[in-house]
Amino acid sequence: MSIALSELQPGQEIGRSTLEVSRADLVRYAGASGDFNPIHWNERFARSVDLPGVIAHGMFTMGAAVQLVTDWIGDPGAVLDYQTRFTRPVTVEDVDGTPGAVVEVTGVVGAVDADSSTARIDLTVTFNGQKVLVKAQAVVRVW
Amino acid sequence: MSINPELAGRSYPAGESYQVGREKIREFARAVKATSPAHFEIAAAQKLGYADLVAPPTFAIIVAQQADAQLIRDPGAGIDFSRVVHADQRFTHHRPIVAGDELLAELHVDNVRAMGDGALITTRAEISTVEGEKVATTLSSILVRGEGQ
Numbered sequence A: 001m002s003i004a005l006s007e008l009q010p011g012q013e014i015g016r017s018t019l020e021v022s023r024a025d026l027v028r029y030a031g032a033s034g035d036f037n038p039i040h041w042n043e044r045f046a047r048s049v050d051l052p053g054v055i056a057h058g059m060f061t062m063g064a065a066v067q068l069v070t071d072w073i074g075d076p077g078a079v080l081d082y083q084t085r086f087t088r089p090v091t092v093e094d095v096d097g098t099p100g101a102v103v104e105v106t107g108v109v110g111a112v113d114a115d116s117s118t119a120r121i122d123l124t125v126t127f128n129g130q131k132v133l134v135k136a137q138a139v140v141r142v143w
Numbered sequence B: 001m002s003i004n005p006e007l008a009g010r011s012y013p014a015g016e017s018y019q020v021g022r023e024k025i026r027e028f029a030r031a032v033k034a035t036s037p038a039h040f041e042i043a044a045a046q047k048l049g050y051a052d053l054v055a056p057p058t059f060a061i062i063v064a065q066q067a068d069a070q071l072i073r074d075p076g077a078g079i080d081f082s083r084v085v086h087a088d089q090r091f092t093h094h095r096p097i098v099a100g101d102e103l104l105a106e107l108h109v110d111n112v113r114a115m116g117d118g119a120l121i122t123t124r125a126e127i128s129t130v131e132g133e134k135v136a137t138t139l140s141s142i143l144v145r146g147e148g149q
Helices: A023-033 A043-048 A058-065 A067-073 B022-031 B042-047 B061-073
Strands: A013-021 A079-086 A101-113 A118-127 A130-141 B084-093 B102-115 B118-129 B134-144
Touching (some): A013 A058, A013 A067, A023 B022, A023 B061, A058 A118, A058 B084, A067 A101, A067 A118, B061 B084, B061 B118, B102 B134
Antiparallel strands (some): A013 A101, A079 B084, A101 A118, A118 A130, B084 B134, B118 B134
């Protein structure tokens, strides 16, 4: 796939994806990242520190959401800058047969910079209809 | 326990280097549900012009959080890890991280802002190779929640 900078327009949608998240995903992310904070795997502990339940690592959601961008551009190394604020927790239920949480991701072109040959992709990431990431922006190099 | 307001401006020198391994890139990529072949197959990464497997865009968090741990474990900082919530995060890549890199992270506490009984702490990790090449700058804010927050 090849994307031409000249064909990108602010507001243009690059795609959308649905992330199904399970408790197993959080355990896997904890192991891969080294972030073993028990709020991400221990319900008792999470509630004892006034959280609604086990919550996903913000970095899990951030890391999984950007896949929409890397799949679109076709090169994970093209993501030059990526930032977000974490505004709401993604509570992941302990259930069998259905996902513990469903996160929706949409990406649109936020800006195009011909001088640096980059585009800013703005991600909208929601859980239960509410934004969990705010100002989620990835700047990608477009050849 | 309260946050030491004098943390701002403090720096922690890089500890031991972090060796970026192929299996770690594959493991981390699976954990963030990444499917790009450049994370898994050397030939696919080379086709994109990289010497070896390319790390996902948020991989540097492993190195940054190891550097952050120096601050969180510092008894003088007054941070209760069980009350830490991640508030924001930014990665600026000077070049992609690839398997075989040996990385160092120097940590800077850029800002400390009191929020009720808690505090918002912003740290910056400057990540470079052991040879001195700049690789990534990460910015992270953590909210240490006070009681009842």
